Amino acid sequence: MEFLKKNPKIFQWLFLLIVFFSLCFAIEVPETYKFIRGQAEFVKDPNQSTFVFAGKEVRYYAFDVFWRLPPLLGWLPIWINDSLVFLMNDWMPMEFWNEDTQEFKTRPLLVEITRKISFFMTFLIELIREILIGGLNTVVTFTSWDWISENPWAELPGLPWTIVTAGAVLLSYHLSGKGLALFAGLVLVYISTFGQWKPSMQTLSFILVAAPLSFIFGLGLGIAAFKSKRLEKALYPILLVMQTMPQYAVLVPAMVLFGVGDHAAVIITMVVAIPPMILLTLLGLRAIPPEIIESGKMSGCNNWQLMFKVLIPTARRDILIGVNQVIMVCFSMAVISAFIAAKGLGYNLLLALNRLDIGMALEAGLCISLIAILLDKMSLAWANKQTDYFGNLTYFERNKNTIFFIGAFVIGIILAYVGTFLFKGTFNYLFEIPHNKGISTADFWNKGVDWIFDTFFVYIKAFNTWLIQEVLQPMRALYLRMPAVATIVLVVGAGYLIGGIRSALVVCGLTLFIALSPWWDRALVTTYMATFGVIVSCLIGFTVGTLSFQSKGAAKFMLGVCDIFQTFPSFVYLIPVMMLFGITDTSVLIAVIVYATIPATRYTIEGLRSVPIGLHEAATMSGVNKFQRLTKIEFPLAFPHMMLGLNQTIVFALFMVIIGAFIGTEDLGQYILKALSDKNGAGIGLTLGICVAFIGLIFDNLIRTWVGKRKKHLGIA
């Protein structure tokens, strides 16, 4: 009894676990239960039960409610889909003037709006693409093909690669100095010489449209949310869901509204990239000391001046970190958008992976990773660069980069012109190195993969078989064996113990949404895969982080490595694992582990670093050794921060599990992938995306609440 009084939480957790396991053992698996009938298969079968809600008939295999809840939200995807179809086909038909046919045509309003937006986006992408790699579509938009044939001078080619490279080098030098300039030069020379120029510029044009637009909308909404509490409250749940929503899932409704192609990809990229911009704008504006606002007001600023002359310049760094986030999300989406036919490196990567051409995939993947690092470093350098308001600079000093760029531009044009003579009858390598004429290491990598398979096939297969049969299958069976009631008791009970009744209600709502959707079984599989990945990632991440923390140099190096790895779009992680483990669940899980280890490591190091130095000294003076200091002082204090790392690890793992559907899993991601190729898949895709987001949010809520309480308890909140 004394023990219980001292450790009431242990007793409460034990009680919860006992209830959970009792329910698991008490509720038998129905004999007719099969995973494949996870209620999501919309097949007609006389043994199915049906109900009608909102005019939609939902069919499902009924089980004991304690085992699996009936999919009472099964109407939701059908309703979303039907609503979209109605909006796109029948809602508010109006007469619109058709330029091509020169007559009025009746069209639903939404179709007209989406078409206009699509046209605008396509125009912007084409414009930038034509500047970078040439083309005439935008000129033709304002003129005609006849005008082009009458004025052949208008057929200007794109910029030679030398000029773009020089521009990137100068910009990097301006932002950060020689190191970044050298890196930018090397990256662009690599891209060009390896024949990846065209797809890289296609991807870049995509980012150059999506990122500024996301920035403008994100900043605008962030400012509006800062000014209006009501808007902030309205935006908050959307921002929360969007943070944990897999980017994959958002593609499906975009396809219905905007079709496929670069324009749809840009729009959906904006949807994904705007939330972090809003959050960081809000964060930056909120962090401004009230003295600054007061001094602005006292200087006689009106609202507009206060915002744009005082608040935004003060919050500049946070806003620019938002720009960095926007660029990275745009880049990540540029790769994933290949699924809806967005051109560029992502498309090449997807094609290569589909053909299992690991060499080509690796080349495209390396380009993607290098550009991602470059963009990340450049945007961070921009964020950290301080404007020198007091420097007394000459005209040349102020404009030297522009002057150098003009010089480089002229030299680039001359070189490209000389190239037409030098490479007469062949390709002008000083203008652009075509895709199949660059250096290629694809053969080398493909042979390497063959060698790996020939040499280690037996071991890889044995490892695969062991992992699947001995670890993954039993774990999956355990998760699927959990009755719905037991799972909900466990999750809600955990919510109650961690954050009280409020937290319990929140996680209950989120879990019920998933349980009442037709994809509970698939959600359990997603959770099992994510859990496995998270456990291993945390083991690795916490160990590596702790070991690295022991030396300042190692910690700095490891954080640098994490920085680099974090910039890679998640899709890229599939290449090396497919290379080694082929198309198996093991590949997905290894990718999940590698991807999710990054936040686990980073937060461990940062958590341990955040322990006040005074405590170290106090501990040393108290005579503790290094191990005691680590276990008795550093770990307990760093643990809340490390738990935030765990939170990130879960989100990363979920994202990767969903992307792993490309390799072939049987979780929610697989259904999202299927929805992508289904003309009626918008509702399903969106609902599935929300389910994944909710899984993330359940853990997010539990962990954040615990961290908040723990920090308060430790006095470090």
Added chain:
Amino acid sequence: MFQENYLNKLKTIPEWLRQFGGLVIVTLIIILSFVALNNIFGEGDDLVKRMKIEEDRIAEERKINELISSLPSGILVTFDGTDHHRLSDDVYEKVCKATKLIPQRAIMGANFLNFRAHEIYTINGNKIDDTFVKWDKEKNKCFAGFTVSGNNVGVDEKIAVTGEALSFLSTGIDTRVYYIKNF
């Protein structure tokens, strides 16, 4: 007064016990909600009955699959005098009940002896309405057939072609009617 006393008593309960009580209540609420939901959505006897039917169907399907996989691949006949595998009476019945498919070969063979059916079949672009394979308990024989319908020379017709299924084709995965004797 009573309420106040009650509240004061509640306040004196230690925090850990109150929290534990809360946990028990939350757990009970969830379980009771499930009981209520089971009363609304649990389909009781009907669900059990349907589950039983489903179980029987799965068991039957399993048996049939086992039978089919044990049969030799090729043509299975019900009569003597050929090189093909001859089915015992017992297996003949089971194969009949397991067979669902009537391939085009068997349909065209049966159509040879039914000119009007053949004409409609050709006019329709080799399409048929439906097929059936039935075990006739009285005659202890397997009957297969199909119906064709359409407009032939201005007349709407629906013709059912039926006959004894004399042989089957075993593919190793399923069995199909190989020959329909409709004369």
